[in-house]
Amino acid sequence: MTGSIEFPTSEPASQMQLASFTQETLALTRRLFLQLARRPSTLIAGVLQPVIWLILFGALFSNAPEELLPGGMSYGRFLGAGVIVFTAFSGALNAGLPVMFDREFGFLNRLLVAPLISRSSIVLASVIYITATTLIQCFSIMAMASFLGYGWPEPGGLLLTVLTLVILVFAVTAISLGLAFSLPGHIELIAVIFVVNLPLLFASTALAPISFMPAWLGWLATINPLTFAIEPIRAAYGGSVDLHTVLIHAPYGDVNGFGCLAILMGLSIGLFFLIRPMLNRKLA
Amino acid sequence: MSLIELQEVVKTYGSVKALRGLNLSIPEGCLYGLLGPNGSGKTTTLRILSTLLEPDSGQVHVAGFNVLGNPRAVRTRLGFVAQDIALDKILTGRELLQLQGDLYHLRSSVKDLRIAELTARLDMDSWIDRRCGSYSGGMKRRLDLAAGLLHQPKVLVLDEPTVGLDIESRTTIWNLLRELKSLGTTILLSSHYLEEVDVLADRMAIMDNGRVIAEGTPADLKKELGGDRITLRVQEFSDENESEEVRSLLSSINEVSHVVINRSQGFSLNLVVDDQNVLPLIRQCLERAGFSIFSLSQSRPSLDDVYLRSTGKTLMDAELELAGKRDVKLESKKAMR
Structure with missing residues (x-):
């Protein structure tokens, strides 16, 4: 019971182990999808909210002068990338909720008395589930943005968009799972989600470019992980998938597409390493 | 050979000593009753056996495996039916059993067969495909028991399996436990119903204040009086x-x-x-x-007389005394992982 979450190892029986690990992970993932199919309200709300943002915010600045935004982009098109990232972010922030409810209602104990090959299957199932659902939500938003005339990325840009979103979702899922195992209950978890959600959106380049912001907010926006996800997607929507292009003129220097992805990736890996000891403790 | 063995097990929660050097040895094929008032350490003992809790000190073996050194071997061989039944309200009973089967790595064919067997055995046919959220206490308990038995464990541990149940569900569960025993399963059940232990158990221990204070067959214990x-x-x-x-x-x-x-x-x-x-x-x-x-x-003489002689109070009085001292909310918080 002490020790850490063991990942399946390459021993002679590793084939069996891998099959068993897959079996338990798929079963846990299936449960989450069954819950979703029977209670789709959170998925739908997760799409509705950004759609409303897209329509209302898009309309708010629709008469702004053409040359106001960098590259003469329309505000709707500018906003699109921000809302897509916001969708992924707020969707992934909820990743911890099912885990928290399992802790509170004792269902986690049912999983813990079972001879799981590795308890990382519990975490992996959450990651698979939340990645799939947030991508579904993001695609719905992208379809809506396209319908509103805010464009659709080229194939290369689409790939970049998905890649960026997936890395962001991993990072945010790690935070949410970490919170789900460290906070005392779902009330506290929802409170944290509530407090974190909007400020992170406003302190990013989702709604306005850095040039519109006072220096201090510009600083915040250029260290905000959301910005590193928004800018590559915005570039993809602008038709550029050249990752060498500088995307962020931050006070501390320029960041190109590679830089954005590398920072997100580093953050994602770093967070999983950060929460690992706690998951080990709680799941061991 | 004893399939469950606890030696000098100590467990404390903060300042509360839940177990103070518990010794228990349960032979293979035995239906063993653990009797004691709420708060005597029964649930803590069973949670340690199920690998959910780690003892502070002492040795614990289930089916020959150390729960600390080889928890997965223990989990494979142990069926655990907890006191507070955690079902997923949104899943149907069948889906819950399928999930359970996958967590125990049963092959698909075995899984379906076992689900069919247990559904028939526990009279669950008419409602197994309904969602768990609509179940009564007795239905939940039967499903939970089926989940614990799905992988055909050698050792079955049940924490107060019939508390608050209707007579029909209780009889179904009692009959099943007798049948499992006759098939060689070693069963440990905790209870604060004297009658239940008296009727079901081959051997029993009375727990009080984190220790075993009397042990033997119900008949012997009564005869001693x-x-x-x-x-x-x-x-x-x-x-x-x-x-x-x-x-x-x-x-x-x-x-x-x-x-x-x-x-x-x-x-x-x-x-x-x-x-x-x-x-x-x-x-x-x-x-x-x-x-x-x-x-x-x-x-x-009844088991209540046994309890009375061992502790100087009746089981009912012990329950009432402890009821005022317990903080159930705090305990459930502590049990949360």
Whole structure:
């Protein structure tokens, strides 16, 4: 019971182990999808909210002068990338909720008395589930943005968009799972989600470019992980998938597409390493 | 060979000592009852066996495996039916069993077969495909039991499996436990129902304050207490003087022992008789002194008497005493992982 979450190892029986690990992970993932199919309200709300943002915010600045935004982009098109990232972010922030409810209602104990090959299957199932659902939500938003005339990325840009979103979702899922195992209950978890959600959106380049912001907010926006996800997607929507292009003129220097992805990736890996000891403790 | 073995197990929660050097040894194929009031350490013991809790010290083995050194081997061989049933309200009973089967890595064919068997055995056919959220207490308990049995464990551990159940569900569960025992499963069940342990268990232990205070077969434990219990009244409402007089009369009879005046019951007299034939003797003795018998009832010693003798209080009193001391909310918080 002490020790850490063991990942399946390459021993002679590793084939069996891998099959068993897959079996338990798929079963846990299936449960989450069954819950979703029977209670789709959170998925739908997760799409509705950004759609409303897209329509209302898009309309708010629709008469702004053409040359106001960098590259003469329309505000709707500018906003699109921000809302897509916001969708992924707020969707992934909820990743911890099912885990928290399992802790509170004792269902986690049912999983813990079972001879799981590795308890990382519990975490992996959450990651698979939340990645799939947030991508579904993001695609719905992208379809809506396209319908509103805010464009659709080229194939290369689409790939970049998905890649960026997936890395962001991993990072945010790690935070949410970490919170789900460290906070005392779902009330506290929802409170944290509530407090974190909007400020992170406003302190990013989702709604306005850095040039519109006072220096201090510009600083915040250029260290905000959301910005590193928004800018590559915005570039993809602008038709550029050249990752060498500088995307962020931050006070501390320029960041190109590679830089954005590398920072997100580093953050994602770093967070999983950060929460690992706690998951080990709680799941061991 | 004993399939469950606990040696000098200690477990504390903060300042509360839940287990103080618990020793327990349960032979293979035995249906073993763990009796004790709420708060005596039963649930803690079972949670340690199920690998959910780590003891502070002591040795714990299940089916020959150390729960600390090889928890996965223990989990594979152990079926655990917890006290608070955690089902997923949104899943159907069948889906929950399928999930359970996958967590125990059953092959698809075995899984379906076992689900069909248990569904039939526990009379779940008519509602197994309904969502768990709509189940009654008895249905939940039966499904939970099926989940614990799905992988055909060698050892089955149940924490108060029939608390608050209707008679039909309780009978179904009792019959199943007897059947499992006859098939060789080693079963440990905790209970604070005396009757349940008396009827079901081959052997039993009484727990109090984190320790085992009496151990043996229910029959032996009762036999140790000696003969039948008799409650006697010379009048419907007697008084102190009269009952004292009767007491000294009765105490003079050789086969009579432990004569106690029960002041709260109209000065009735409780006594123990070693021999059935002593009743005419009592009658004679009282009549000679001018007393008639208003009422006399005789009973075999019960497990409650065993508990009373071991702890100095009845199980009911122990429950009431502990009920005020417990913080159930705090305990469930502590049990949260």
